[in-house]
Amino acid sequence: MNRKKLIEQIRLKKSFLCIGLDTDITKIPAHLLDTEDPVFEFNKQIIDATKEYCVSYKINTAFYESRGLAGWKSLIDTWNYLPKDTFSIADAKRGDIGNTSEMYAKAFFDQESSGMSFDSVTVAPYMGTDSVKPFLKFKDKWAIILALTSNEGSKDFQFLQADPENKLFEKVIQKAADWGSNENIMFVVGATRGDAFLTIRKHAPNHFLLVPGVGAQGGSLADVCKYGMNKDCGLLINSSRAVIYASSGHDFAQAAREEARKVQNEMAIILEAM
Secondary structure (H helix, E strand, O other): OOHHHHHHHHHHHOOOEEEEOOOOOOOOOHHHHHOOOHHHHHHHHHHHHHOOOOOEEEEEOHHHHOOHHHHHHHHHHHHHHOOOOOEEEEEEEEOOOHHHHHHHHHHHHOHHHHOOOOOEEEEOOOOOHHHHHHHHHOOOOEEEEEEEOOOHHHHHOOOOEOOOOOEHHHHHHHHHHOOOOOOOEEEEEOHHHOOHHHHHHHHOOOOOEEEOOEOOOOEOHHHHHHHHOEOOEOEEEEEOHHHHOOOOOOOHHHHHHHHHHHHHHHHHHHHHHO
16 A cells, blocks of 8 residues: 555545554453454454554564464464555564565565565664665555654663764654655654654654554553644554453454544544644
8 A cells, every 4th residue: 555545545534543453362352262263353353343444454463473373374364354445564573684674574565475465564773774675675565664662661772862963763763764755664653752743753744653552551642643743644543452452242343343433533533623
């Protein structure tokens, strides 16, 4: 999905909601454990219930990789089930030297090789340009680069003063923006950073931002939109636990639908005001 199509979906659905399928087999409703593939069955019902209200699904691959062969099958089956009008994200946080990154890119972009062709992959930029550029060789695919995260450990490095005018996360954005364009690079920015979005937009005014941390992690949708929205919306707001674990009973899919609908309604108002 290219930038134009993504923007069209945001306008059509009046939503910039991304739902995270961070599916933990120990947290899904117990009645699903008797199915052939409980993780895929859970994901399938969540997707069916929420696809009307979101424009993107983000799959945190760690929840699948940890289960070995069975997990990889759930991952591939889930990717195949995703609606083709939604923007798909492999939240894999890869980042290695060039030839290894080429293999990671094939794993998530080359369907003939791996059985999957996500629209995007999250990438750690610490090893520099040759860890990111292999992902940018694929047409209409995106590298979503970690820029400013909301975890406690982010203070260890991301806020270090890189030069008299910029902190390290700012230098990362400045440098990474030159490796591609706003057609194939996004940045991850944690929702709990609030007015730090003003700084982000100074360096990346037209790029899309993937924003985790709204909902269960306490980030404010209103603050993110106030400081981070641009003329094309420019935001994908991820919500995982607050949506997919809205209920642990037989009504889990309906509860997820209601939670997604509430967020979409709020986003529709914001988009209308914009």
